[in-house]
């Protein structure tokens with residue numbers, strides 16, 4: 001979970017603030033819940049285990065370890081692992097041209113989103129540059 005979310009205690013399930021994270025042990029497995037306390041009422045949101053062991057076994061060929069909602073950075077980790085896998089397949093000629101085109105479009109969208117996040121949108125830059133003294 002990101003430090004920012006931890007400090008704000010934002011539930012990844014419902015988006016509301018939670019009071020604490022509760023851990024429940026069942027046999028060898030641990031499951032996590034975000035506990036919301038509002039006055040006298042208490043609500044728990046299920047966040048899953050730290051890792052989904054059985055589902056992960058089904059994704060062995062992808063080298064993915066599927067994680068519960070407690071790990072907010074899991075999407076980036078999944079992408080990083082899948083990037084290695086897909087890159088090897090592209091380089092090995094195992095991906096058809098249509099799929100390569102699709103991958104290229106996805107990569108461009110991701111680069112654009114990351115650049116916007118770091119530098120603002122291209123539209124905003126264009127507008128601002130028109131008003132910059134030359």
Ligand SMILES: [Zn+2]
Nearest residue numbers: 011013014045
């Ligand atoms: Zn919740």
